Amino acid sequence: MAQSALINVMQKASIAASRSMLRDFGEVENLQVSRKGPADFVSRADINAERTIRRELEKARPDWGFMMEESGVTEGADKDAPIWVVDPLDGTTNFLHGIPHFAISIAVMETDAQGRQFVSTGSVFDPVKNEFFFAEKGKGAFLNERRLRVSGRRAMADSLFGTGIPFLGRGTADDHDRFVGELSRIMAVSSGVRRNGAAALDLAWVAAGRLDGFWERGLSTWDIAAGVLLVREAGGFISDFASRDKALESGDVVAANPGLHGDLIKRLRG
Numbered sequence: 001m002a003q004s005a006l007i008n009v010m011q012k013a014s015i016a017a018s019r020s021m022l023r024d025f026g027e028v029e030n031l032q033v034s035r036k037g038p039a040d041f042v043s044r045a046d047i048n049a050e051r052t053i054r055r056e057l058e059k060a061r062p063d064w065g066f067m068m069e070e071s072g073v074t075e076g077a078d079k080d081a082p083i084w085v086v087d088p089l090d091g092t093t094n095f096l097h098g099i100p101h102f103a104i105s106i107a108v109m110e111t112d113a114q115g116r117q118f119v120s121t122g123s124v125f126d127p128v129k130n131e132f133f134f135a136e137k138g139k140g141a142f143l144n145e146r147r148l149r150v151s152g153r154r155a156m157a158d159s160l161f162g163t164g165i166p167f168l169g170r171g172t173a174d175d176h177d178r179f180v181g182e183l184s185r186i187m188a189v190s191s192g193v194r195r196n197g198a199a200a201l202d203l204a205w206v207a208a209g210r211l212d213g214f215w216e217r218g219l220s221t222w223d224i225a226a227g228v229l230l231v232r233e234a235g236g237f238i239s240d241f242a243s244r245d246k247a248l249e250s251g252d253v254v255a256a257n258p259g260l261h262g263d264l265i266k267r268l269r270g
Helices: 005-031 039-060 092-096 173-189 199-207 221-233 261-269
Strands: 065-068 072-074 083-090 103-111 117-126 131-136 140-143 160-163 192-194 213-216 237-239 253-256
Touching (some): 005 039, 005 103, 005 117, 005 131, 039 083, 039 092, 039 103, 065 221, 083 199, 083 221, 103 199, 103 221, 117 199, 131 199, 140 221, 160 173, 160 199, 173 192, 173 261, 199 213, 199 221, 199 253, 213 261, 221 253, 237 261, 253 261
Parallel strands (some): 065 083, 160 192, 160 213
Antiparallel strands (some): 065 072, 103 117, 131 140, 213 253
């Protein structure tokens, strides 16, 4: 499939930001032994990537708004203007520890005639592997030049799942207990569970059939906007934990191929 002009803009912005990001990533290992540590360095890398992406996107679509992890929300030229939703460095903790698994996520949020927001375009770029995942509503999902389809597995015992583990004391003790229960139930019936540390890539991997499903709670819009569209355009199902189309609003995500989505939700609920 020939990429649209909009996808080309998103790819160009992602590649531009990735150049300095990869240089910075090469310095992280040296910083691990310093007294100050790499945290401030990585924060600057995140901010610099966001600035580069914003500059490139603004050149192409100057009237559009922004929702960005570091700089927040900027309204477009009018209330109905599309919004760029950007996570310049998804997988910050991986980056911080020198783990080569992180991504740049860009999505376009539009408003329909009823005033409802939806994701019309999305991309997730893994600069380490040079993998550019992208999708447009109604046109399918792709990895570089290859069309994507979710996996065809239907048995939990054959399936591999991704998840996100609460960290830094986020949530209550009940939240932690709930997650441990979910994890235990899925581990008991599946081929395995992976915590890869970058939700945008986890969703892209569901779209690519590398993971059969994924679940996590409390994610931000910029973490998942592009990934939600990728999964759907690859033929997958994505919802909140109550099977509603509320993942973007709630940040609670359950994604899987059609043969597993219902069973995954059922087992997560216990």
